[in-house]
Amino acid sequence: MGLADGQMVQTDCSVTWTDDDGKVYCFSSESSKSAFLKDPKGNIAKAKMFLEEQQAKAASGQKVFTDKDVNARVAEVIKERSDGDAFVFHDPKLDTDLKLKFEEIKIVRGMEGYGWFANVIFSDVEEPKKQYAIDFWFKPEGQQLTLQDIRVQKGPKRDGDGYFMITRLPVAWWWLPVQEHPGSxxxxxxxxxxxxxxxxxxxxxxxxxxxxxxxxxxxxxxxxxxxxxxxxxxxxxxxxxxxxxxxxxxxxxxxxxxxxxxxxxxxxxxxxxxxxxxxxxxxxxxxxxxxxxxxxxxxxxxxxxx
Structure with a gap:
């Protein structure tokens, strides 16, 4: 469903649908699959058009960014903003500096016209059990990916002797097309x-x-x-x-x-x-x-x- 919406979304193909011609389509979630199946032919046509546009950009010499480019840019930003081994991020909601250790890039999504979004997992330097999911928003500018903003998507909540991550509200706008595929x-x-x-x-x-x-x-x-x-x-x-x-x-x-x-x-x-x-x-x-x-x-x- 992501391609039909002009989005580049990673998927492990754990959620699939097989067309009558035998082609298998992968989805990032069951909700994406359900939205796609409301109009399979129309959504396939939109996805093909989007891919053709990307191919046309590449043929014209324009830089077509991929998730690998985003991963590399995330690594650069983390390095630029680190103090020693700690990535330092000022959380505007808590109005405090978080000192974090990089764990992994969980998912990368591209939204046509809006840029790329990387969801990155960090742990607290002093309390490794405390984890954060942090979004990095980049916009393509020529041959570069320019950092627009960094926001906390999920933060730690204590559970006994440990912690679990809970979504911070309100949810950032770039998650809304993923969570809900509005019909209106x-x-x-x-x-x-x-x-x-x-x-x-x-x-x-x-x-x-x-x-x-x-x-x-x-x-x-x-x-x-x-x-x-x-x-x-x-x-x-x-x-x-x-x-x-x-x-x-x-x-x-x-x-x-x-x-x-x-x-x-x-x-x-x-x-x-x-x-x-x-x-x-x-x-x-x-x-x-x-x-x-x-x-x-x-x-x-x-x-x-x-």
Whole structure:
């Protein structure tokens, strides 16, 4: 199903389907197989078209990246960001530096138009039983794979004397097409909206990884650190706009959180962020930081897409 969706997904062929002509098709999961079997002929045609496009790129001299290129790039990034034997990653959600040991690259996926995603397993240097699954996002630029972001997909949770990995919520947008193969256009649109927002954040961050937004109420510029993006994505009926809420934190503070709304439209012919609004601001009451609404969604005619 991955090829039909414009994705390059590794599979060990443990999940298969055999066509009437005897050809065997491999899937990364039972859910992918089920989605494929809703329209086998149509999905096979899409997969063939995608492969032909990749072959045409290679024939024209364009660099066609493979999972081997991604594996090599992951190794480079780990080496660049290591202190001695420890890969150092600043976890924005915990606001702390993790010191990790590389274990293995679990899976590599390519998404046409969005880049490559490597899911990599690490263990804590001081407590090897604590493991993390961390996503590396790369975008092809000419002959290179450029690192876009690194996010924790799964983190350790204590279980008696040991640990097991648990998926961190909210799930990153690049996992949504894999976990769910939406039958509706709006379902597919939701993760594309989230991707457009993530692109905007990366394009507008400074050298410290922060972005600056205008506070419409005070007129001040506020510098903030991106933490995570929330679901659902909402679609404003009649106007064709989408918006999603995100968490940002004031740099240097562990408790001052802002909720920013990113408004996305297609005026340019593709999904782009057209406006960023502060939805909630941190206010300290009795020594505890809480969030206060700057505005609400009351009166807005919208639907939740995912």
């Amino acid at each position: 256009i709006e379902g597919a649109r939701a993760w594309q909206v989230m991707a457009a927002i993530h692109d905007y954040i990366l394009e507008n961050k400074d050298e410290d990884g922060n972005i600056t937004v205008k506070d419409d109420k005070t007129g001040e510029d506020v510098t903030l650190q991106f933490v995570e993006m929330h679901r659902p994505v909402r679609h404003l009926k009649g106007e064709g706009k989408y918006f999603a809420c995100t968490d940002f934190r004031k740099p240097g503070s562990k408790d001052e959180y802002y909720d920013l709304d990113f408004w996305v439209d297609e005026k340019s012919g593709e999904l782009k962020v057209g406006n960023v609004k502060i939805h909630k601001v941190p206010v300290q009451e009795d020594g505890i930081w809480t969030q206060v609404d700057r505005y609400t969604f009351e009166g807005m005619d919208f639907e939740e897409t995912l």
